[in-house]
Amino acid sequence: xxxxxxxxxxxxxxxxxxxxxxxxxxxxxxxxxxxxxxxxxxxxxxxxxxxxxxxxxxxxxxxxxxxxxxxxxxxxxxxxxxxxxxxxxxxxxxxxxxxxxxxxxxxxxxxxxxxxxxxxxxxxxxxxxxxxxxxxxxxxxxxxxxxxxxxxxxxxxxxxxxxxxxxxxxxxxxxxxxxxxxxxxxxxxxxxxxxxxxxxxxxxxxxxxxxxxxxxxxxxxxxxxxxxxxxxxxxxxxxxxxxxxxxxxxxxxxxxxxxxxxxxxxxxxxxxxxxxxxxxxxxxxxxxxxxxxxxxxxxxxxxxxxxxxxxxxxxxxxxxxxxxxxxxxxxxxxxxxxxxxxxxxxxx
Numbered sequence: 180x181x182x183x184x185x186x187x188x189x190x191x192x193x194x195x196x197x198x199x200x201x202x203x204x205x206x207x208x209x210x211x212x213x214x215x216x217x218x219x220x221x222x223x224x225x226x227x228x229x230x231x232x233x234x235x236x237x238x239x240x241x242x243x244x245x246x247x248x249x250x251x252x253x254x255x256x257x258x259x260x261x262x263x264x265x266x267x268x269x270x271x272x273x274x275x276x277x278x279x280x281x282x283x284x285x286x287x288x289x290x291x292x293x294x295x296x297x298x299x300x301x302x303x304x305x306x307x308x309x310x311x312x313x314x315x316x317x318x319x320x321x322x323x324x325x326x327x328x329x330x331x332x333x334x335x336x337x338x339x340x341x342x343x344x345x346x347x348x349x350x351x352x353x354x355x356x357x358x359x360x361x362x363x364x365x366x367x368x369x370x371x372x373x374x375x376x377x378x379x380x381x382x383x384x385x386x387x388x389x390x391x392x393x394x395x396x397x398x399x400x401x402x403x404x405x406x407x408x409x410x411x412x413x414x415x416x417x418x419x420x421x422x423x424x425x426x427x428x429x430x431x432x433x434x435x436x437x438x439x440x441x442x443x444x445x446x447x448x449x450x451x452x453x454x455x456x457x458x459x460x461x462x463x464x465x466x467x468x469x470x471x472x473x474x475x476x477x478x479x480x481x482x483x484x485x486x487x488x489x490x491x492x493x494x495x496x497x498x499x500x501x502x503x504x505x506x507x508x509x510x511x512x513x514x515x516x517x518x519x520x521x522x523x524x525x526x527x
Contacts, residue, residue, distance in 0.1 A: 182374035184335040184412070186238035193221025193246035193262035195300035195323025198308070201254030202316070213316060215252055215306040218323045219259030221299025222246030225266045228287040232270035233377070235335050249323055252305040262299055269333060272415065276332040284331070288338065296331075300324035334411070337375055339390035341502045342413030344442070345422040346434050347394030350459035352376070353489040354422065355391045358499055363391060375412045382499045387506055390416060399441045410445050418453040418505035420498065423476055423484070426463040431472045432479035453505045456480045457498060462488040 196218025203211025224246055244267060250259030275285040275296070285294045303321030310317060343351040352363040352372050359378030364371050376391045392409040399407045413419065421438060423431045435456065443450040458476055461469060469486065476484045485501065487494045 182234050183236045183239050184234070184375075184409075186235045186333045187242070187330060188238050188267075188333065189243045189328070189330050190224050190265070190267070190297065191245040191328035192224050192265075192297040192326035193299040194248045194325050195219070195221050195302040196249035196251040196259040196262075197322045198303035198305035198320030199252035199254060199257075200306045200318055200320045203255075213306040213310050214254055214256045215320055216254070216257040216259065217305050217308065218252045218302030218321075219249030219261045220302050221249045221323065221326045222262035222264045223295060223299050224297040225264055226273075226275060226285065226287065226294040226296050227266050227268050228271055228273065228290055228292040229268045230271075230290045232268065233337075234270065235273070235333050237268075238333060246299055246326065248326075249299065249302045251323075252302065252320070256305075256307055259302055264299075267296070267333075270335060272336045272338045274334045274336060276334055278330045278332070280332045280334075297327040297329075300326045336414055337377060337390055337412040338388070338415050339377060339413070340387040340416060340506050341389050341418045341420055342416040343389065343391045343420050343422060344413065344438055345394060345459075346396065346424065346438065347371075348427070349394060349422040349424045349434075350489055351391050351394070351422055354420075354459070354487070354495075354498075355389060357489040357492070357495055358382075359389060361391075375409055380499055380502075382496060382503070385503050387503060389420075389502075395438055395441045397437045397441070407441060407445050410442075410449060411447075414447050414449065416452065417509040418455060418502055419449070420502060421454055421456045421480075422459045422487075423456065424460055425458040425469070425472050425486075426460040431458060431476040435476060435479045453509060454480075455498065455501050455505060456482060456484040457487045457494075458484045459487055459489070461486045461493055462491045 198218050199215035201215040203214050244265045246265040247262035249262045252259050273287045301324045303323045306317045306320045345351055352365050355361050355378045358380045361378030363376040372393045378389045380389050423434050
């Protein structure tokens with residue numbers, strides 16, 4: 180299944196049914212009056228967050244969604260049936276945006292969450308509704324109201340506890356395959372990863388979800404390489420695991436600064452998230468080169484980086500434990516920042 184994280188679709192709620200103009204024409208009913216029923220209401224447009232989906236590929240091939248119109252009213256005071264609704268089923272983490280692709284209308288973050296996106300038009304009144312003492316035989320009825328219509332954007336942002344960032348070929352996919360059952364594509368050339376991958380990691384009876392996104396290069400926020408469109412998938416994470424290739428020709432300090440610059444240019448709070456810095460591919464380094472690149476990266480990031488190797492397993496469990504501690508700390512900080520009852524304590 181192809182991964183698609185953004186789609187533009189057209190949605191329209193159903194028009195209301197027209198009211199009926201009818202009179203009683205029964206043999207033994209004297210002076211039968213108006214009995215035209217009201218029209219039915221048009222169908223609504225709903226968005227529902229469901230389990231089992233991780234892409235918006237369904238909206239790549241079907242881009243128009245229209246609810247059914249309400250049935251017209253009929254004689255004998257019969258009201259028309261309501262039109263069938265349209266339900267847009269989306270994966271967890273989907274945002275609903277207006278046509279400008281900027282204004283967020285809703286954020287679907289929980290399975291079972293439902294949103295009434297647009298209401299159907301009301302049905303028109305039949306002529307029985309207009310009967311009065313001065314107009315006992317009305318011969319007119321209302322048409323149904325039209326439904327709403329518009330173009331919207333669906334944007335998927337994966338929900339994960341931790342996210343992997345780094346330059347292409349920094350070892351992100353290899354790390355993900357080493358700590359989880361995920362099997363991303365791994366090869367010795369840049370941009371092997373073309374779409375985000377998720378993996379469930381378990382250690383010490385604890386589990387967390389790790390997201391791997393395609394590598395960033397200098398100028399990604401300007402569209403270079405694959406751009407920064409995939410950074411949205413790590414916006415919801417609590418901690419970033421920043422992998423810096425220790426075996427490459429480029430200085431690790433320069434590699435680190437490149438990624439930090441792209442995170443700051445992207446914004447949305449990514450540059451403020453907790454960060455764990457790792458010097459990867461340590462199995463390919465000599466002792467002297469390992470020490471040299473460790474010190475260079477330490478000066479650039481302001482913390483002691485963790486030296487890891489996904490191939491040999493060096494410090495892989497340590498990296499996972501650091502992620503778990505960072506997740507727990509972020510949850511605790513979040514809980515402490517929310518008042519227990521929303522009411523400030525009054526003191527005399």
